Amino acid sequence: MHPVSVAAFTDTYLPTVNGVSYTIQTWRDRWRDRGGTMNVVYPGSDEYDPDDGEYPVGSLPFPMYEGFRLGTPRIPTAAADVDVVHAHTPFAVGLGGVRLARREDLPLVTSYHTPTAEYADYLTSRPRVERGIERIAERYERWFLSRSDAIVCPSEDAKERAVGNVSVDTPAVVLSNGVDVEFFSPTDPEPFRTRYDLPSGPLVGYTGRHGYEKNLSEFLRAAEGVDATVVLGGDGPARDDLEALADDLGLDARFLGFLPREELPAFYSALDAFVFPSPVETQGLVALEANACGTPVVAVDAGALSNTVEDGVTGYHYAHDDVDGCRDTIRRVLDERATLAESCLAQREELSVEHAVDKLASLYERVIEKKRT
Numbered sequence: 001m002h003p004v005s006v007a008a009f010t011d012t013y014l015p016t017v018n019g020v021s022y023t024i025q026t027w028r029d030r031w032r033d034r035g036g037t038m039n040v041v042y043p044g045s046d047e048y049d050p051d052d053g054e055y056p057v058g059s060l061p062f063p064m065y066e067g068f069r070l071g072t073p074r075i076p077t078a079a080a081d082v083d084v085v086h087a088h089t090p091f092a093v094g095l096g097g098v099r100l101a102r103r104e105d106l107p108l109v110t111s112y113h114t115p116t117a118e119y120a121d122y123l124t125s126r127p128r129v130e131r132g133i134e135r136i137a138e139r140y141e142r143w144f145l146s147r148s149d150a151i152v153c154p155s156e157d158a159k160e161r162a163v164g165n166v167s168v169d170t171p172a173v174v175l176s177n178g179v180d181v182e183f184f185s186p187t188d189p190e191p192f193r194t195r196y197d198l199p200s201g202p203l204v205g206y207t208g209r210h211g212y213e214k215n216l217s218e219f220l221r222a223a224e225g226v227d228a229t230v231v232l233g234g235d236g237p238a239r240d241d242l243e244a245l246a247d248d249l250g251l252d253a254r255f256l257g258f259l260p261r262e263e264l265p266a267f268y269s270a271l272d273a274f275v276f277p278s279p280v281e282t283q284g285l286v287a288l289e290a291n292a293c294g295t296p297v298v299a300v301d302a303g304a305l306s307n308t309v310e311d312g313v314t315g316y317h318y319a320h321d322d323v324d325g326c327r328d329t330i331r332r333v334l335d336e337r338a339t340l341a342e343s344c345l346a347q348r349e350e351l352s353v354e355h356a357v358d359k360l361a362s363l364y365e366r367v368i369e370k371k372r373t
């Protein structure tokens with residue numbers, strides 16, 4: 001029996017590389033491998049040529065958030081002949097998914113990747129205005145999610161926000177985005193070290209968006225006094241300030257810039273600890289990728305990371321805004337690196353995207369059956 005056919009609507013997709021675009025592409029590929037169809041509707045750009053089953057709609061760049069484009073709620077005709085609609089965004093393109101589900105009386109599944117209100121600080125720096133935008137965003141999010149037949153949350157923390165903060169009656173399920181464990185696996189790091197001229201000795205690092213919300217300055221302050229080189233991959237609006245802070249602290253810090261996806265397993269494998277101080281994650285996919293490569297994580301005990309990382313198994317937590325606690329936890333993970341690496345690798349099967357897609361397939365079948373009854 002072939003998998004059901006799906007139309008996925010998203011406001012962020014390739015060439016932008018982030019947790020959402022990576023997850024959608026990976027799920028789409030696995031769906032194809034199983035003989036199914038998962039069409040992707042996304043904001044088009046001149047920088048990316050669509051593959052089969054990818055349908056761009058008109059869009060404009062969003063100046064306040066690099067890599068994000070404002071799409072239109074259009075429904076490409078070729079993408080519409082499906083069994084279920086999956087909206088990965090509450091914004092314009094996602095509204096196209098809502099329209100398709102209503103028009104064709106199809107079940108609508110929504111992924112809760114990021115609380116809408118968290119975009120408020122990209123629109124203004126004035127606290128009163130920001131609070132007003134947050135309230136409007138929360139009301140809109142409640143309206144959008146209430147149209148869904150099921151809400152997919154990548155972590156227990158995200159589920160609590162979806163069913164608590166927005167107070168909807170729609171059933172919410174926890175379903176990890178999953179990791180391609182065939183790709184993210186322990187890799188010889190020496191060629192990577194040589195290519196980027198990294199010194200011998202312990203490396204502690206992070207890769208991903210250098211946004212202020214990621215709280216990376218806490219990592220840099222905590223790294224002061226730790227006998228390790230700091231390595232940061234990725235880019236974003238906070239990078240200049242982070243480089244200046246590293247200079248002020250006298251850190252041996254290397255900013256590598258954007259890393260091609262094919263280099264990420266070697267990057268993770270080169271690290272002795274992956275440091276993740278971001279309190280705003282709904283899952284923290286890069287932490288799972290690091291674990292799949294055998295690298296333990298130093299994680300802030302906030303947001304989804306409270307659940308994503310298991311103390312003493314895949315890393316350790318520290319309290320948010322506790323620089324000394326972060327420093328102590330980095331040192332603890334470095335001391336226990338060998339045993340933590342073994343336990344990380346023992347969790348690989350549970351992290352796999354195949355495991356996630358199995359659950360996704362079951363969810364689609366359930367919402368279709370419920371719609372028919």
